[in-house]
Amino acid sequence: MNPVYDPQIVEKKAQEAWDHSACFVGDENRPGEKYYCLAMFPYPSGRLHMGHVRCYTLGDVIARYRRLKGYNVLHPMGWDAFGLPAENAAIKHNIPPAKWTRDNIDYMRSQMQRLGFGMDWSREFATCDSDYYHWEQWLFLRLYEKGMVYRKNAVVNWDPEDQTVLANEQVVDGRGWRSGAVVERREMAQWFLKITDYAKELLDELDDMPGWPESVKNMQRNWIGRSEGAEIDFVTEHDPAQTLTVFTTRPDTLLGATYVAVAAEHPLAKLAAETDAEIAAFIEQCKQNTTAEADMATMEKAGVATQLKVRHPLTGDLLPVWVANFVLMEYGSGAVMSVPGHDQRDWEFAQKYGIDIVQVIEPTGDEACDLAASAFTEKGRLVNSGEFDGKTFDDAFAAIVTALEGRGAGRSVTNYRLRDWGVSRQRYWGCPIPVIHCDACGVQPVPEADLPVELPTEVTFEGVSSPLHKMDEFLQVTCPTCSGPARRETDTFDTFMESSWYFARFASPDAKAMVDERAKFWAPVDHYVGGIEHAILHLLYARFYFKLMRDEGLVDADEPFKKLMMLGMVLQDGKKMSKSAGDAGDPQKLLDRYGADTVRTAMMFAAPPEQSFEWSEAGLDGAARFLKRLWNMVHEHAETGPVPVLDAAQLSPQGKALRRKTHETLQKADDDYGRRQQFNTVVSAVMELLNTVGKTQATNDADRAAVQEAWVSGVLIISPIAPHIAHELWTVLGMTEPLVGYPWPAVDDSALKQDSLTLVVQVNGKVRGQIDVAADLDETGVLASAKADANVQRHIEGKTIRKEIVVPNKLVNIVVG
């Protein structure tokens, strides 16, 4: 009798064997080319959901496959442990964020281990470990010295009732999610990293990253948003020493500018508000917009005229200054010139407020141009522009910029949509920003010897504000410059800071520096797996940070992630899974009922990696049935006793067909794992192989050897996906070397050879028959055979053959008329 397949026993046994042999511990000295496989580390939200299961199974499948292909693999795991949910839990349940986080990590680690991921747990760390964030503070201070860091005002969402800053997701319909109070935009001094200094490199390098999906590269290109244009200075009427600078991509339309618009936070808006209650009221009203760009883009465009005027740099005409709610202070100089004739938004604004619309561009072709109906936004020929009339875009651009340069009133510039990275957060649960505020000396960096600035973890939350504000032992410090009393910064870093370099730390997790030489060995990550929701922010910040580290000499490469696999979302009720959506996605009960291999197989079988799909338990029974069949069939085969060495010459036709299927499956699986990165079809290929073995009657020793070969191959192929059952069956098949790292078998081309092929015959593109032909039959022979088919004859009879198309090994199309 076969032993019954009991995943709980099989999986425990396999995991103990892996632990015992330490086969997943990364080691620079192992043979084989290094291969760093990494799945984006999780935020320890409490329990794994099916999105995690998918991501980490995919990472594990890739890592295990690479081991079979002879690579020296590093596959680590850790925790993105700082963040908002821990504070929310603290406020709600009065648990210190550190304890809540550590408990979650312990539970989620046990779930990952239960899933059998072949990860190197010896390198594990959490970003809330001071050993980790120490070096983030250290790098920040290095960047401070280099001038890569600066402080300026930026707007935040302010909850006036809770007296706290809210994240965008905490603002619901313009109100604080807890207090319900109307949220205000408020300016605060914040730290910024000069990512814009690297905009060009971040953009240009995308052209040389073949391992990234085009869609992600395009998203990043659009995000960085390089545009060629000009900066133009408008002298203010009230103070000729002051200028208002705008950026435009269309300096050719300068003569059509009929007003300028500034952001509500712009100094000119504030100046105008001093003497004008209507403007002050409008600015107040603008404060009720959130800081989210999506809200800005969809809201009703509105503005108010000021009494201020600026002088047109070429005509000297006075143009009115408007304050408009759609101008972003964060982008460019917080001011735009408005050309309603040739910009749709400006046109709508001018229509609404009765501002002049002047045509300065006319079509060169037959494009429609009716400024009474809409703006003409195409490039064309200049009119109503004095000396520039008749010029087309490129000439006009150059001539107008030259004219401006001559007056010192403009210059051509390359502008980026990308804004500098604001890294300050007015939150407790994050990495302390290592600066000190001294009344006498101003902002002072914490001396390197005093690092890390440790975040106190013994805290009690009273209300929603950061407990740091009330902790004198944290707050009160002496100024490193004058030794007088000073105050420690209470803001912490954006958590994207931690996730921007953790992959480098995994290479040398115990280094007494940010990283050591081992980072140069393992970096860059060869295969990075993660959700598509990280396509822009995380991946762009990490690329930037890696360049900062490179420029410090810490790493060698220019880019951190060679190959990027972007996963579609595992949806729940049509939306991405989140902490707030409950634990419907918790895999725990599935692991208890079916075991890890079934959960992993079902997840891999459900869809290809990049596709989003709604999670459903429907596939689990099928996956469980498949593994059980595999278990039973391999045991039945093993019970027939020892198998002789395969003698291909002695195979029966069935044995030969099975052997071909085995090698086709090896070839397909290798291609799917390695090149196509589509794993659902690996599972189906093994299912097909299993079905083929099931139909094979092994009548002689050679056939039994072919069956053995089929099972050894099938078990090996499925092992990255269902590693525990594979571990057990490997031994059942009499294999003595460990399966982890066993060399992937070479495909035997002679086994793939076919004597005859089935071709499809079409008449006028419709399938009319199938023919079996010798594999080496030439085109004339194939055509003759096709025309001999009875059904094909019926369709070509009495008609003229106009064209004959033969696609080798596939089909024949006969075109008749």
Next chain:
RNA sequence: GCCCGGGUGGUGAAAUUGGUAGACACAAGGGACUUAAAAUCCCUCGGAGGCAACUCCGUGCCGGUUCGAGUCCGGCUCCGGGCACCA
């Protein structure tokens, strides 16, 4: 609003470089085994006609290119992701 994806049977999907649409599964229906059930095994399974051979229709919608389009092009529509403080 802007940027990036996606839409194929009752369901998850496959079709890799423009070449047989629906592989492999799930669910369902029928049958075998069983006192019965579970498990297992076998058969059917896009729609319509024929009830066989075969024919017509069919990959979100409309149009185009091609001997041939799920695949390429143009226009739409619905769904998802991102939009700088969720991670």
